[in-house]
Amino acid sequence: MKKHIIYLGLGLIGLSACQEKKTGTMETKxxxxxxSLQKMIKIDTAKSTPMKDELTLSxxxxxxxxxxxxxFPFTSGQVMEVKVSLGDKVVKGQTLxxxxxxxxxxxxxxxxxxxxxxxxxxxxxxxxxxxxxxxISSERDYTEAKENYNKAVAANSKVRDQxxxxxxxxxxxxxxxxxxxxxxxYIVEKNISAGNFIRPDNASSLxxxxxxxxxxxxxxxxxxxxxxxxxxxxxKITTLAYPDKVFSGKIDxxxxxxxxxxxxxxxxxxxxxxxxxxxxxxFTNVLVSNKDMQTSIAIPxxxxxxxxxxxxxxxxxxxxxxxxxxxxxxxxVDDITYISSGLKPGEKVISKNQLLLYNALIQE
Numbered sequence: 001m002k003k004h005i006i007y008l009g010l011g012l013i014g015l016s017a018c019q020e021k022k023t024g025t026m027e028t029k030x031x032x033x034x035x036s037l038q039k040m041i042k043i044d045t046a047k048s049t050p051m052k053d054e055l056t057l058s059x060x061x062x063x064x065x066x067x068x069x070x071x072f073p074f075t076s077g078q079v080m081e082v083k084v085s086l087g088d089k090v091v092k093g094q095t096l097x098x099x100x101x102x103x104x105x106x107x108x109x110x111x112x113x114x115x116x117x118x119x120x121x122x123x124x125x126x127x128x129x130x131x132x133x134x135x136i137s138s139e140r141d142y143t144e145a146k147e148n149y150n151k152a153v154a155a156n157s158k159v160r161d162q163x164x165x166x167x168x169x170x171x172x173x174x175x176x177x178x179x180x181x182x183x184x185x186y187i188v189e190k191n192i193s194a195g196n197f198i199r200p201d202n203a204s205s206l207x208x209x210x211x212x213x214x215x216x217x218x219x220x221x222x223x224x225x226x227x228x229x230x231x232x233x234x235x236k237i238t239t240l241a242y243p244d245k246v247f248s249g250k251i252d253x254x255x256x257x258x259x260x261x262x263x264x265x266x267x268x269x270x271x272x273x274x275x276x277x278x279x280x281x282x283f284t285n286v287l288v289s290n291k292d293m294q295t296s297i298a299i300p301x302x303x304x305x306x307x308x309x310x311x312x313x314x315x316x317x318x319x320x321x322x323x324x325x326x327x328x329x330x331x332x333v334d335d336i337t338y339i340s341s342g343l344k345p346g347e348k349v350i351s352k353n354q355l356l357l358y359n360a361l362i363q364e
Contacts, residue, residue: 030320030321030322031320031322031357031360031361032319032320033319033320033322033357037353037356038319040352040353041350041352041353041354041357042350042351042352042353043316043348043349043350043351044299044300044303044348044349044350044351045346045347045348045349046297046298046299046339046343046344046345046346046347046348046349047297047298047299047345048295048296048297048298048345049295049296049298050294050295051294051295051296051298051330051331051333051338052289052290052333052334052336053228053289053290053333054287054288054289054333054334055221055225055228055229055287055288055289056285056286056287056288057219057220057221057225057267057285057286057287057288058219058220058283058284058285058286059217059218059219059220059237059269059283059284059285059286060217060218060281060282060283060284061215061216061217061239061278061279061280061281061282061284062215062216062217062218062280062281063188063208063210063212063215063216063280064210064214064215064216064270065216067210067211067213067214068185068188068208068209068210069181069182069183069185069208069209069210070189070205070207070208070209071096071179071181071182071205071206071207071208071209072205072206073099073179073198073202073206074165074166074167074177074179075099075101075103075104075166075167075177075198075200076101076102076103076197076198076199076200076202077099077100077101077102077103077104077175077177077197077198078099078100078101078195078196078197078198079097079098079099079192079193079194079195079196079197079198080098080099080100080176080194081097081098081194082096082097082190082192082193082194083095083096083097083098084096084097084187084190084207085187085190086187086188086189086190087186087187087188087279088186088187089184089185089186090181090184090185090186090187090209091181091184092181092182092183092184093180093181094180094181095178095179095180095181096179096180096181096206096207097178097179097192097206097207098176098177098178098179099176099177099178099179099198100175100176100177101175101176101177102175103166104163104166104167104171104172104175104176104177105173105174105175107159107162107163107166107171108163108171108172108173108175110159110162111156111159111160111163114152114155114156114158114159115156117152117155117156118149118152118153118155118156120152121145121148121149121151121152122149122152124145124148124149125145125146125148125149127145128141128142128144128145128146129142129145167179179206179207181207181209182209183209183211184209184211185209185210185211185212186209186210186211186212187207187208187209188208188209188210188212188280189205189207189208190206190207190208191204191205191206191207192206192207212273212276212278213272213273213274214270214271214272214273215270215271215273215278215280216268216269216270216271217235217237217249217268217269217270217271217284217286218266218267218268219235219266219267219268219269219284219286219288220259220262220264220265220266221264221265221266221267222263222264222265223258223263223264223265226265228288228290229251229254229267229288230251230254230290231250231251231252231253231254232250232251233250233251233288233289233290234248234249234250234288234289234290235248235249235250235251235269235286235287235288235289236248236286236287236289237249237269237271237284237285237286237287238284238285238287239278239282239283239284239285240282240283241277241279241282242277245277247271247278249269249270249271250269250270251267251268251269251288252268252269252270253267253268254266254267254268255267267288269286289333289334296330296338296339296340297338297339297340297343297344297345298336298337298338298339299313299336299337299339299343299349299351300335300336300337300349300351301332301334301335301336301337302335302351302352303337303349303350303351303354304327304329304337305354305355305358307358310326311326311327311328311329312324312325312326312327312358313325313327313342313343313349313350313354314349314350314354314357314358314361315343315347315348315349316348316349316350317348322350322357322361323361324358324361324362325342325343326342327339327341327342327343328340328341328342
């Protein structure tokens with residue numbers, strides 16, 4: 001009997017060869033696995049499982065729009081000073097900007113006028129009441145004075161309410177308006193600069209504040225891949241800033257329409273951002289994975305060998321009963337390879353150091 005000897009590192013591993021036999025279209029020799037080699041190989045079982053599918057998408061980080069505070073202008077005017085920059089951390093009540101407004105100054109002028117009217121009408125009412133009670137004037141004069149006083153009270157209250165709504169407590173008679181942070185967080189949007197004029201019809205926010213503890217990832221799905229994404233699918237996110245760190249989440253929102261500019265559908269992944277690593281506008285790679293309904297034979301990806309433009313595995317029956325088997329691959333996801341032909345569920349394959357056995361089995 002002829003002996004085949006394989007050297008691996010410093011160890012001497014014996015493979016005994018006897019007679020040749022055929023497995024499909026490949027001629028192999030009968031090879032026995034020595035006890036020392038038995039400890040170095042790994043044996044896995046082929047299983048029939050639902051196939052995983054993966055889809056790589058591009059995306060970007062955005063703040064959680066449900067957990068932000070938008071600061072809108074109370075009135076028109078000119079921006080005199082901006083105290084914060086994009087990305088700054090602010091606390092509730094902190095001054096963000098100072099605006100000089102003619103409307104605010106006008107409101108204080110109106111307030112002064114209504115105060116004077118109120119004082120005059122109050123004196124007239126007191127005088128009319130005195131004359132009426134002493135029978136000098138008619139009830140009609142007294143009623144008219146009372147109505148004039150009530151109108152003056154209403155006018156004064158209206159102006160006070162206007163000032164309160166338009167930044168009361170943060171305004172002055174000179175027309176200055178101090179914009180303060182309504183909550184704590186980070187400035188994630190800033191739409192004003194010193195010298196800008198704010199028009200009365202301005203509908204955009206001056207600042208957007210977010211605590212950044214939660215963020216959204218908006219990923220782009222091309223039309224051909226729309227059927228491959230659904231709510232609840234797992235997603236792994238990586239960034240250029242932290243290439244070795246993987247953020248895990250699930251798709252929680254899918255747009256019902258395509259973006260008219262780039263013809264992609266948007267999907268959203270909500271993530272916790274406790275370490276504050278993710279910043280708005282960061283570019284991300286999104287790997288979406290799911291299990292579809294199709295089943296296939298699954299084996300470890302490490303068990304598959306590529307030789308002569310074909311894929312092979314070493315099938316293990318016993319120490320002296322091994323076969324080289326050609327297989328047809330469907331795809332590899334993570335560390336699992338899915339096979340369409342060449343293996344049956346329950347068959348065992350060698351997934352570690354199988355190249356030694358493969359070479360011994362097929363050598364001339």
